[in-house]
Amino acid sequence: MDQVEKVARAICQAEGFDPDKDWRGQKETEPYAAWKVYTTAAKAALAVMAEQAEEEPKSVAWEFVIGQFVEKFTGEVIWHGIVVARYKTTSGKRRYVAEVLPQGFQMIVAPEQLRRLDDLPSSASPETQSDGFEFQRRAEGIIARLKRRSRT
Structure with missing residues (x-):
């Protein structure tokens, strides 16, 4: 049985017919x-x-x-964050949801707008924040939530 026959049989069954039953067209003399x-x-x-x-x-x-x-290094606004989700759009394009640190809001971005950071970004390091370790605590909290979510 070739691929065309397999698919044709599946369509036939989906339409409510028995694929192996004989069928006579109006002009056909031989059943098929x-x-x-x-x-x-x-x-x-x-x-x-x-x-x-x-x-x-x-x-x-x-x-x-x-x-x-x-x-996020492109466009007018540059920010640091952490990837919290990823998905494909209905047209098949990849998108990421990143939580901007330390503010905490989330942004949807295309992969070409992002680049990987190996560690906490220096421009948003704890020393540059108003609350000394706010960035570090927030990042650790997000990672802990993501780990809990992945276990369920």
Whole structure:
């Protein structure tokens, strides 16, 4: 059984017909299996699936992981934060949600707007904050919440 037949049989069943039952068209004299009526639809479905598979590889690695420190370095506003979520838009584009530190609000950003920070950013280090270790405490709190969330 080839791929077209498998898909045609599935479509036939989804339409409520028995794929193996004989089917007679109005002008047909010889009966044929009902699934054969759906071969055109099956070929079209397979073509669409093949096109979608070419657009994006099956396993695409994410650039950043949840809990990673990042810097938004493009545009008018530059900030440091921590990745708290990631998702794909309905059009398939990747987006990250980063919590801006120390303020605590969240921003949705594209991967090309971010770069990885290996440690706490120097421009937002505890020494430059009004409350000496506010940044450090807030970052540690966010990481602890993310770890708890990942266990559930």
